[in-house]
Structure formats: C-alpha cells, structure tokens
Amino acid sequence: xxxxxxxxxxxxxxxxxxxxxxxxxxxxxxxxxxxxxxxxxxxxxxxxxxxxxxxxxxxxxxxxxxxxxxxxxxxxxxxxxxxxxxxxxxxxxxxxxxxxxxxxxxxxxxxxxxxxxxxxxxxxxxxxxxxxxxxxxxxxxxxxxxxxxxxxxxxxxxxxxxxxxxxxxxxxxxxxxxxxxxxxxxxxxxxxxxxxxxxxxxxxxxxx
Amino acid sequence: xxxxxxxxxxxxxxxxxxxxxxxxxxxxxxxxxxxxxxxxxxxxxxxxxxxxxxxxxxxxxxxxxxxxxxxxxxxxxxxxxxxxxxxxxxxxxxxxxxxxxxxxxxxxxxxxxxxxxxxxxxxxxxxxxxxxxxxxxxxxxxxxxxxxxxxxxxxxxxxxxxxxxxxxxxxxxxxxxxxxxxxxxxxxxxxxxxxxxxxxxxxxxxxxxxxxxxxxxxxxxxxxxxxxxxxxxxxxxxxxxxxxxxxxxxxxxxxxxxxxxxxxxxxxxxxxxxxxxxxxxxxxxxxxxxxxxxxxxxxxxxxxxxxxxxxxxxxxxxxxxxxxxxxxxxxxxxxxxxxxxxxxxxxxxxxxxxxxxxxxxxxxxxxxxxxxxxxxxxxxxxxxxxxxxxxxxxxxxxxxxxxxxxxxxxxxxxxxxxxxxxxxxxxxxxxxxxxxxxxxxxxxxxxxxxxxxxxxxxxxxxxxxxxxxxxxxxxxxxxxxxxxxxxxxxxxxxxxxxxxxxxxxxxxxx
Amino acid sequence: xxxxxxxxxxxxxxxxxxxxxxxxxxxxxxxxxxxxxxxxxxxxxxxxxxxxxxxxxxxxxxxxxxxxxxxxxxxxxxxxxxxxxxxxxxxxxxxxxxxxxxxxxxxxxxxxxxxxxxxxxxxxxxxxxxxxxxxxxxxxxxxxxxxxxxxxxxxxxxxxxxxxxxxxxxxxxxxxxxxxxxxxxxxxxxxx
Numbered sequence: 001x002x003x004x005x006x007x008x009x010x011x012x013x014x015x016x017x018x019x020x021x022x023x024x025x026x027x028x029x030x031x032x033x034x035x036x037x038x039x040x041x042x043x044x045x046x047x048x049x050x051x052x053x054x055x056x057x058x059x060x061x062x063x064x065x066x067x068x069x070x071x072x073x074x075x076x077x078x079x080x081x082x083x084x085x086x087x088x089x090x091x092x093x094x095x096x097x098x099x100x101x102x103x104x105x106x107x108x109x110x111x112x113x114x115x116x117x118x119x120x121x122x123x124x125x126x127x128x129x130x131x132x133x134x135x136x137x138x139x140x141x142x143x144x145x146x147x148x149x150x151x152x153x154x155x156x157x158x159x160x161x162x163x164x165x166x167x168x169x170x171x172x173x174x175x176x177x178x179x180x181x182x183x184x185x186x187x188x189x190x191x192x193x194x195x196x197x198x199x200x201x202x203x204x205x206x207x208x
Numbered sequence: 209x210x211x212x213x214x215x216x217x218x219x220x221x222x223x224x225x226x227x228x229x230x231x232x233x234x235x236x237x238x239x240x241x242x243x244x245x246x247x248x249x250x251x252x253x254x255x256x257x258x259x260x261x262x263x264x265x266x267x268x269x270x271x272x273x274x275x276x277x278x279x280x281x282x283x284x285x286x287x288x289x290x291x292x293x294x295x296x297x298x299x300x301x302x303x304x305x306x307x308x309x310x311x312x313x314x315x316x317x318x319x320x321x322x323x324x325x326x327x328x329x330x331x332x333x334x335x336x337x338x339x340x341x342x343x344x345x346x347x348x349x350x351x352x353x354x355x356x357x358x359x360x361x362x363x364x365x366x367x368x369x370x371x372x373x374x375x376x377x378x379x380x381x382x383x384x385x386x387x388x389x390x391x392x393x394x395x396x397x398x399x400x401x402x403x404x405x406x407x408x409x410x411x412x413x414x415x416x417x418x419x420x421x422x423x424x425x426x427x428x429x430x431x432x433x434x435x436x437x438x439x440x441x442x443x444x445x446x447x448x449x450x451x452x453x454x455x456x457x458x459x460x461x462x463x464x465x466x467x468x469x470x471x472x473x474x475x476x477x478x479x480x481x482x483x484x485x486x487x488x489x490x491x492x493x494x495x496x497x498x499x500x501x502x503x504x505x506x507x508x509x510x511x512x513x514x515x516x517x518x519x520x521x522x523x524x525x526x527x528x529x530x531x532x533x534x535x536x537x538x539x540x541x542x543x544x545x546x547x548x549x550x551x552x553x554x555x556x557x558x559x560x561x562x563x564x565x566x567x568x569x570x571x572x573x574x575x576x577x578x579x580x581x582x583x584x585x586x587x588x589x590x591x592x593x594x595x596x597x598x599x600x601x602x603x604x605x606x607x608x609x610x611x612x613x614x615x616x617x618x619x620x621x622x623x624x625x626x627x628x629x630x631x632x633x634x635x636x637x638x639x640x641x642x643x644x645x646x647x648x649x650x651x652x653x654x655x656x657x658x659x660x661x662x663x664x665x666x667x668x669x670x671x672x673x674x675x676x677x678x679x680x681x682x683x684x685x686x687x688x689x690x691x692x693x694x695x696x697x698x699x700x701x702x703x704x705x706x707x708x709x710x711x712x713x714x715x716x717x718x
Numbered sequence: 719x720x721x722x723x724x725x726x727x728x729x730x731x732x733x734x735x736x737x738x739x740x741x742x743x744x745x746x747x748x749x750x751x752x753x754x755x756x757x758x759x760x761x762x763x764x765x766x767x768x769x770x771x772x773x774x775x776x777x778x779x780x781x782x783x784x785x786x787x788x789x790x791x792x793x794x795x796x797x798x799x800x801x802x803x804x805x806x807x808x809x810x811x812x813x814x815x816x817x818x819x820x821x822x823x824x825x826x827x828x829x830x831x832x833x834x835x836x837x838x839x840x841x842x843x844x845x846x847x848x849x850x851x852x853x854x855x856x857x858x859x860x861x862x863x864x865x866x867x868x869x870x871x872x873x874x875x876x877x878x879x880x881x882x883x884x885x886x887x888x889x890x891x892x893x894x895x896x897x898x899x900x901x902x903x904x905x906x907x908x909x910x
Contacts, residue, residue, distance in 0.1 A: 008786055016788050023782065023795060027802040038809040044816050054649070055656040066657070074820070088646065091603070098756050098821040136659040155656050181301040182641030186574065186634050188601075576881055602879030 046074040052092045056084045057135035058157030065135070073097075080105045083112070084156065115171040116154040117161070119147050123168035130160035130169060210411075210437050213457040215450045216590045218442040219621045221378050221541070223417060228500040228507040229381040233389055235511050236524055238285050242310045242515030244270070245297045248554040249345035250352045251277035256308055262289045265319035267491050270308055273340065279353045280343045284493035284513035287312040298518075298537045298551040300544040307552075310515070321489035332404040335486060342485035343492045348372055348383075348446070348475030349538070351556040354482070357474070358404055360467050366405045367470040370455060371398055371412040371479055373421065374446035377539035380559040382496040383476050385509040387414070387421035390480055391428035397479025398434050400486050405472055410434045412476070413451050415441040443541065444619040448473045450588050462615050477558075497553060499525040501562035503532035512553050518560055519549040527562055533570070536561040540568055541620040575628040583622035583632065589615050593622040593632055600635040605643050613639060723854050725910045730858025733910055736834045737866045738896075738903040743834030747867060748892060750825050752878075757871030759818040760825065761864030763807055765857070767829050768838060771796075771803045772856025775839040776849055796839040797830075804830045834863060866903075870896065 008015045050070035061081035063069040073079055079093040080102045087104065094101045104110070119130070119139075126144040131137075138154040141147030149160075161169045247253035254271035264270055264283040271281035287310040294304035324330060324338070340355035360366055371394065375383040387394065394412070402410050412429070414422050416438045426436045439445065439454050449460045451473065458469050466473055474482075477495060484490040493514055500507035505526025512521055518535070529549075536543040537551070539559055561568075583593035591612055599607045616636050623632045688700065736742045743764075750760040775796045783789055808826050812819040819826065829835060838859045842852040873895055882891050 012787065015786055016791055019782060019786055019788055020791065020795065020798075023778070023798060027798065031802060031805055034806050034809050038813040040813050040816065045820050048817060050657075051650075051654075053653070055653040055660065057656075057660050065660075095606075095753075096817070098753055135663065136656050137663050138659075153656070153659060155653075178299065178301065178303040178305055181303060182645070183300075183634050183637040185600075185638045186631050598876070598879045604879065 046071045048096060049073050049093065052085075052089060052096065053082060054085045054089060054155070055136075056155035056157040058084060058155070058159060060084070060157075078102065078105070083110060113173045115156045115158070115173050116151050117149045117156070117158065118170050118172045119149055120168040120170070121146055121148065123166050125166055127165060129163040129165065133160045133163045135159060210435060210455075211457075212437065212439045212454055214442075215445075215453040215588050217586045217588045217621060218444065218450075219586050219624055220441070221443055221624060223441070224378045224500075225381050225384070225417065228379070228498050228509060229384055229388075231506075231508050233385050233496060233509045233511050234524075236513065236516060236521055238312050238314060238316060238513065239516050239520040240312060241290070241517070242284055242287070242312060242513060243295050243517065243552040244281055244284075244308045244310065244515040245295075245552065245554060246271055246281065246306050246308065248281070248351060248514070248556065249279045250350065251275070251279065251356070253306065254278060254281045256292055256306075258289045258292075258308065260289055260292060263287070264289060264310065265317050267321055267493060268319045269341075269491075273353075277353055277356050279345045279355075280341065280491075281308070282343050282491040282493050283310060284515055285310070285312050286315050286317040296548050296551055298546050298554065298557065302547040321491075323488040323490075324486055327400050327486050328403055332406070335400065335404050338486055339482055341491070342481070344478060344481045344485060345492070345555050346475055347477035347481065347495055347555060347558070349542070349556050349558055351554075354474070354478055357472065358401075360405070360472070364467055365470055366467065366472050367408045368456065368472075369398065369401055369405055369407045369410045370451060370471060370473045371401075371410070371476050372446060372448070372451055372473055373412050373414040373418075373425070373476045374451055375418070376415060376441070376443045376446035377541050377559075378443070379500050379561055380498050380539050381500075382498045382509055382558045384418045384421050385498075386476055386480060386496055387418065387425050391421075391424040393480045393483045394425065394476045395428045395432060395434060396487065397474075397476075397481075397483040398429075399432065400482055401472075401474060401479065402433075407472075411455050412436045413445075413455050414438050415445060417441045444588055444617070444621060447588060447617050447619060449617065462612055492555060495553070495555060495557070497521065497557050498559040499562070500559065501532070501536075502564045502567045503528050503562040514555060515552045517550045517552055518546065521553065521560060522549060522562065531564045532562045533565050534563075536563070536568075541624065542618065571631070572629050574630045577628055577630060580627060582625045582627065586621040586625045588619060588621060589617055591616060596639075597630065597632055597635055600639040603639075603642070605639065605646065608639050609643065613643070616640075723851075726851060726854050727858040727861075729910050730855055731862040731865065732903070732906045735862045735866060735903050735906075736837070736859050737863055738900040739906075740837070742837045743832045743863060745828060746825050746832060747863075747870065748889070748896070750822065751867055751871040751874050751892075753821075754868070754871045754875055756818075756821050757867045759811075759815070760822055761860075761867045763811060763822070763826060764829055764832070764835075764863055764867075765860035766810075767800070767803050767807050768835055768860035768863070769853065769857045770807075771800045771835055772838050772842060772859075773849070773853050774799045774803060776842055776847070776852040779843060780849075792843060793836075793840070796836060800835050800839070801830045834859060866899070870899065873899075 050067050053066040053070055055066050057065045059065065060083050061069045063072055069077070069081070073093070079097070079099060080090050082089055083104060090104065091101055093099070124147050126141065126147065128141065128143050128147070130147060131139045131141055135157065136153055136155060138150045139147055139160065140150055156171065158171050161171065246256065252274040255274050256271045258264060258270045264287060266283060266285045268283045269280055270283050273280045289308060290311040291309035293307065293309070295307040295309065297305045297307070327335060336355050336358050339358065340353070344354040345351045346354060346357070373383055373387055375381070398410050398412065410433060412425060412434060414425065414436065416422070422436060422438050429436055437455055444450055445454060448466060452466055452469070452471055453459055456471065460466050461468060481492045485492070494511055495514065496509050497512050498509050499521055504522065505528065507525060510521055510524065534545045535549055537546045537557060537560060538544060540561060543559065543561060577594065577597060579594060581594060587593055595611055596608060596613055596616070599611065613636060618633050618637065620633050623630065626632060730736070734740055737744065737747050746760060746764070751757050778795055778799055779792055783792055783795060804827060808819070811822070811826060838856050842855055847855055874892055877891055877895065886894070
C-alpha cells in the first residue's frame with residue numbers, strides 16, 4: 001500500500017493516465033457485456049408502421065408493397081409517399097413516430113377519392129392476366145371464364161389495369177351513399193368578425 | 209313522494225309549448241299518396257314483400273324485417289303500390305332512399321286483424337314476437353326496434369320499467385297530447401311491458417310543465433302499481449340516461465346500456481303502439497306529430513298516417529311559406545332542416561317546426577372560443593365540450609375517445625349556451641363519423657393485408673411444389689438412366705418401342 | 719434525519735428546480751416535450767440515468783479519485799461515468815420499447831451532454847454530500863426534471879390545437895410558456 005502511495009506521489013501524471021485507462025477498460029467491459037445481454041432481434045417498429053398503411057400493395061410509394069415501405073420508414077424513409085393513405089395516414093405515422101406532418105409527395109401521385117376496379121364483361125377475353133396481377137386476389141375468374149372484381153376486397157391499387165390486353169378495366173370512384181354520408185366540419189372560425197360595437201354598423205365587414 | 213335526483217348541467221330554453229296544445233288531437237286524414245321509406249328505424253332496412261300494382265289493405269305487411277335488428281313495415285291505408293324506388297327522405301344529407309309508394313284509394317279498408325283477449329295468458333316471448341310483427345320502433349325520436357330492446361339476455365334481471373313522458377324539447381307537445389287524451393292506453397301499454405319484463409317497479413316520468421297530463425295519467429294509473437313521477441322542467445331531462453338519473457339516482461356507465469342497471473326505458477308513444485298491437489292487433493301505421501311555429505296559422509297535434517308528405521300536414525295546419533325560411537323536422541334543439549317539404553312523415557317524426565326568421569333566427573357566424581367554460585357547466589353527460597371542441601378541430605381522435613366523445617347525446621345544450629355561437633354538436637358529429645370511418649378502414653386494410661399475405665404464401669407454395677416436381681422428375685430420369693446403364697442392359701423405353709413395333713408388325717400381318 | 723433528506727428532496731424538486739430555476743438541461747426540455755408519451759419516456763430514462771450516474775460518480779470520486787489524489791480529474795471521469803450509464807440506458811430502452819427508442823431519437827444519447835446530469839454530479843462534490851445524500855439529491859433532481867417535463871409537454875399538446883397567432887406558433891409560444899412556468903416555480907423560493 002505504501003509502495004503504491006509512494007509511486008503515486010512520484011509519477012502523478014502517469015497515475016492519472018493509468019487510472020483513466022483502467023476505468024475506461026472496466027466500463028467498456030460492462031458495456032460490452034450489456035450489449036450482448038440486451039441484444040434486440042428484428043425490427044418491431046416496422047410492424048407497427050405496417051399496420052397504419054392502407055395495404056393496397058400498389059407500389060406507388062416506390063417500394064414493392066406496404067411491408068417494404070414500412071421497413072424503409074423504420075430505417076428513416078420519409079412518411080409522405082403513400083397516396084392511397086393520404087393525409088390521414090401521414091398524420092397517423094407522424095403521431096406514431098413523433099415526426100412533423102409533411103404534405104403528400106406529389107411525384108408519387110395525388111390523393112384521390114377511393115376507386116374500385118370494374119371489368120367490362122362484354123370485352124373480357126378470360127386471359128387471367130389481371131387475376132395474376134391483383135395483390136389481394138380480388139378478381140374472381142379462371143382461364144377462358146368470365147372475370148369479375150369483388151368490390152368489397154378491391155383496394156383500388158389499379159395494378160390490374162395495365163396487364164389487361166383488351167384494356168377493359170376501368171377504375172370507377174365509389175360514390176357517397178346515405179350510409180357513408182356524415183356531417184362536415186364547420187368552417188373554421190373567421191377572424192374578420194367585428195369585435196368593436198361601432199364596426200357592427202360597418203357593412204363592409206372589416207374592422208377599421 | 210318518491211325521491212327524485214338531478215343530473216349535471218342542463219338548460220332552460222323558452223318552452224313555446226302552449227301554442228300547439230290548446231286543441232285536441234286532430235286526424236290528419238288520408239293524402240293522395242303515401243311514401244314509406246324501408247328504413248324508419250335503427251338497424252337493417254326492411255325488405256319489400258309487395259310488387260308494383262299490387263293492391264294492399266290497411267295494416268297489411270308490405271316489408272319484412274331483415275335480420276334481428278330490424279322492423280317490418282305495414283301499409284297505413286288501403287291502396288295500390290305505384291312505385292318501389294328511391295325517393296327523397298327526411299335526412300339532413302338530402303339523399304334519397306328506397307321507398308314503397310302507395311296511391312291511396314280513400315276507402316281505408318282494414319286487413320283482417322285481431323288482438324289478444326288476455327295478454328297475461330301469453331308468454332313474454334310471444335308478446336315480444338307480436339310487438340316485432342307489429343313493426344314497432346321507439347317513437348321518441350331514436351327509432352330503436354322495440355322488440356330488440358325487450359329481448360334482454362336471460363341472465364339480465366330488469367328491476368325497473370320507466371316510461372318516458374318527459375318531452376323536454378321546446379315546441380313539441382305530441383306526447384303531452386297523448387297523455388291528456390289517451391292516458392288509459394299508456395297505462396295499458398305499461399302493464400303489457402311490465403308483464404313482459406316482470407319488473408319490480410313501473411315509473412312514468414313527466415316534467416312539471418304538463419300539469420293536465422300529470423293529472424290524467426295519475427287518474428288512469430290509480431289502482432295499478434304504476435307510479436307517475438313529476439319533476440322540475442329542464443332540458444334535456446327526456447334523454448334516456450338523464451331520465452334514469454333523475455328517477456333512480458343511478459348513472460348509466462360510459463359506453464353501457466340502461467339494461468346494465470336493470471332498467472328499460474320506453475317512450476309513452478311506443479307504449480300506446482304496443483297496447484294497440486296487443487289488444488287490437490293493429491300494427492304501427494300512424495303517430496302523433498306536432499305542427500307548430502309562427503309560420504303556421506293553427507299549430508296543433510295531428511294523428512297522421514305514416515308516409516304522409518309533410519306538405520299535406522302543413523297545409524292542414526295553415527302553413528304560410530312566405531313567412532318561413534326553413535322547415536325543421538324535430539325540435540329546435542335536435543331537429544334538422546329538411547331539404548324539401550315533400551318528404552314523408554316516418555315513425556320517428558315527432559314534430560314539424562315552421563318558424564319565422566324572428567322566431568328562430570339563423571345563427572350568427574361563429575367566433576373564437578373564449579374558453580369561458582359555460583359549455584361544460586351545461587353538459588348533461590358531464591363531458592368537457594370545450595376540450596372536445598379543441599380536439600375535434602385538431603383532429604386528435606385518440607384524445608377525443610379518451611374524453612368520452614361517444615357518450616355525447618348530441619342534445620345541443622353546449623351549442624345553445626356558447627357565447628361565441630360555435631356549432632359544437634356539428635364538430636362532435638363529424639368527429640364521431642370520422643372515428644367510425646377510420647375504424648372501418650383499419651378493418652378493411654387488415655383484411656387486405658391478410659389476403660395479400662395469404663396470396664404470397666400460396667405463390668411461394670406453388671413455386672416450391674413446381675421445384676419439387678421438377679426435382680422428382682429429374683431424379684426419376686436419372687434412376688432410369690442408371691438402371692439402363694448398369695442393370696440387365698434393358699432400357700425400358702427401348703423395350704417399349706420394340707414391343708410396339710412387334711405389335712404393329714403383328715397387326716399388319718394379320 | 720428524515721427531515722434533512724426531505725428538505726434535500728423538496729429543495730431539488732421544487733425550490734431549486736434544475737430546469738426552471740437553475741436553467742440546466744434545457745435541450746431535452748424543449749426538444750422532447752412535443753408529446754406527453756415521449757416526455758414520460760424521456761423523464762423515466764433521465765431519472766434512471768441521473769440516479770445511477772449520481773451514485774456512480776460519488777463512488778468513483780470517493781474510491782478511485784480521492785485515494786489517488788486525482789480530484790482534478792473529476793470532470794472528465796464523471797463524463798466517462800455518465801456516458802457509460804447513458805449507453806447502458808439506451809440499450810435497455812431499445813430492448814424494452816423500440817418505438818420509444820425511435821421516437822426519442824438523438825435525445826437519448828444527448829442525455830450524456832445534459833448539463834443537469836453533470837451538474838448534479840459536480841454539485842454533490844461541491845456540497846460534500848455523503849453517498850445517501852448524493853443518491854437523494856440525484857433522484858430529487860430527476861423528479862424535478864420529470865415533473866417539469868411532463869407539465870410542459872401537457873401544455874404544449876394543448877397549444878398545438880389552440881388559437882395561437884401565426885408568428886407565435888411552435889417554439890415561440892413554447893418559450894413564452896416555459897418562461898411563465900419558470901416565474902411560477904421561482905415562487906417556491908423560501909419554502910425551505
């Protein structure tokens with residue numbers, strides 16, 4: 001013990017360096033052990049992101065499906081590339097990941113009303129090309145038999161329109177019905193309301 | 209004296225009921241055409257049983273209930289079915305809906321019908337079935353199928369039956385008129401309901417602004433176990449949950465039903481319909497509707513056939529269209545402006561209001577919220593309307609649900625007290641619809657995802673099977689080649705070719 | 719004895735609140751307070767780091783630096799200790815809640831440079847606290863930080879949907895709110 005104290009008083013700088021190095025080594029060992037013990041597998045955030053995407057599997061975001069895009073977002077891709085999801089999806093993603101809400105990226109498409117595919121049956125030749133293209137198996141049919149779209153399963157991704165050799169598939173908008181109607185949000189409060197009583201007589205409606 | 213309680217909040221708008229309750233209920237008569245929407249209730253629309261050109265009799269079943277939560281429809285008078293198509297209905301959207309249109313023949317011929325002599329001899333399930341077959345839905349305004357409400361689960365014990373005679377909304381006096389003139393029918397309906405539910409107590413709740421109604425009901429209920437309870441007037445005491453709190457002091461749990469507390473609530477008009485259905489076998493084909501407002505010369509209550517165009521009724525009451533800017537179906541608090549005067553009266557139409565501009569002025573434009581908190585003081589459901597407003601504007605749907613948006617009964621008390629004239633209820637209706645729509649979209653996208661993943665699996669399986677087949681074929685070919693090389697020298701294919709040659713040669717020779 | 723420790727705690731949480739009175743740790747205070755859930759996650763992480771770092775730095779000082787006469791190395795060794803604790807915390811957070819890890823983003827490793835953490839470690843030495851006092855002081859500082867962070871996040875959430883005039887939206891009204899909160903907390907002066 002006394003030898004150590006003597007040595008310390010003789011070489012203070014060396015002691016300091018050795019002490020720091022030793023501390024660093026010990027802490028590094030602790031961290032290394034912790035890194036092994038607390039290893040994470042997979043990427044669970046991608047699952048949570050995938051649940052928020054509309055699952056049209058249309059590829060408009062530039063990725064081959066919704067799951068690849070969700071994995072890309074987990075790795076840092078921007079959240080504004082999904083036109084079928086539109087603003088509500090961007091808002092939900094921003095809420096989940098605590099990011100800023102950015103407007104939809106125009107080069108990937110604009111947000112349109114929901115459409116569903118419609119096959120003109122008098123022109124259909126039964127080639128099954130659209131059936132193979134549909135990512136959710138929403139087209140009913142077989143080779144040389146009539147093809148038709150199951151509306152309740154169609155996500156409107158329009159991947160079936162291109163493969164059709166006779167161009168008999170149209171994307172038709174889903175109309176609003178009595179069941180889908182709901183009250184609209186009232187107009188936002190206008191700030192140009194007269195607050196001063198004398199302005200109430202002013203027919204132009206603007207405060208002086 | 210029964211102890212009565214009070215609920216949080218509430219407002220006292222001017223009642224304006226005395227105008228329409230002076231005279232007796234008048235029969236509206238038979239209009240030239242009746243338009244009967246297939247959906248006059250909550251639940252699935254009824255499906256039509258009649259065809260074009262068919263003659264129907266009064267009380268005949270013309271559309272049957274579809275599914276459990278549904279209600280059948282009957283012809284209110286005799287006539288010929290002239291159309292089965294979409295017609296304009298009383299809905300704020302202005303959309304049309306499928307209707308059965310009957311051209312009346314003025315004869316008012318009843319179909320053969322009979323009631324039950326002694327309802328007490330019937331089982332509750334049979335009575336509930338009669339009520340369902342009679343097409344009875346809640347007539348207080350919501351239109352919930354009566355038979356579904358009475359079909360409580362076997363393990364639920366109903367201890368209290370409450371009849372709602374409150375009619376808290378200004379201008380409306382339909383239930384008041386019923387209580388004054390047909391109190392015995394109400395009491396009869398209550399007894400039938402009590403027999404079905406086997407409760408411990410039956411209460412009829414009325415506001416104290418209907419003194420004649422209270423007296424006649426008390427007289428009619430003498431000798432029975434039905435208790436008529438009067439309580440101070442306040443809007444919206446007539447809401448089911450508020451009435452339960454006033455009469456029993458208990459609160460229906462958030463997101464729950466009155467049956468969770470062992471209570472069933474029915475409107476007095478529904479009770480009268482039940483009495484008619486059981487005693488006389490008469491289905492629901494007419495109702496009492498108040499026509500009032502300063503643009504009407506003689507405001508009064510009418511007994512009107514379902515499907516009667518509003519214009520017909522307005523004409524009977526002396527409507528002055530020049531004085532009136534907008535026609536309201538319902539009361540000033542919870543009613544909506546109808547797009548057209550030709551929409552039909554349905555099972556839930558309790559009032560037609562035709563105000564002049566002075567009487568019910570168009571609301572001024574909304575101003576900024578000043579956070580005064582009057583809305584929270586007025587809310588009968590003890591919610592925080594101000595917070596709901598901010599979240600609704602900012603579309604924060606999670607927060608809205610956390611603040612119990614779905615417990616809002618849309619009574620309009622908060623909008624009424626707001627000093628900035630903010631149409632609060634419209635915000636809540638929009639947010640509720642958006643939340644429900646988002647839930648549905650999530651369900652749909654979940655299903656799409658499942659289908660997509662199933663398809664991926666199927667494609668992978670297909671590819672794998674093809675690979676396996678190819679490998680098996682290749683292996684078989686290798687086996688054959690190996691056999692031919694080191695076996696007994698016999699190549700089975702070669703042997704087969706030779707056999708075929710020999711056979712052919714034999715055929716040629718023969 | 720209990721009174722002393724209670725006074726120490728109340729002092730650290732309210733009277734000399736590290737964020738609003740001593741103005742340390744403002745970076746995560748403004749950066750992570752956009753959403754309440756994120757703020758709660760961050761405050762739990764910081765509590766864990768502060769308490770552990772406070773204890774570890776005391777031990778390092780007492781059993782390594784002081785015997786070797788290397789008290790002048792305390793700043794750099796405390797930073798070393800804090801960095802290790804933060805790395806460890808980051809691993810734990812990533813394991814237990816990858817979403818929180820993603821949402822906290824860069825602010826989690828930035829706890830290393832949070833002047834409140836280093837400040838607590840150094841103040842413990844300046845005030846010659848013993849081990850238990852150091853622990854309580856660190857824990858109290860963390861509680862005070864968490865309290866203020868959660869309150870501020872709740873207010874900022876309300877502010878995002880409120881009628882704030884355009885020039886004030888965002889960080890500006892946040893700063894004004896923080897200033898008003900600071901005024902309020904300074905009212906605790908003289909409590910202990």
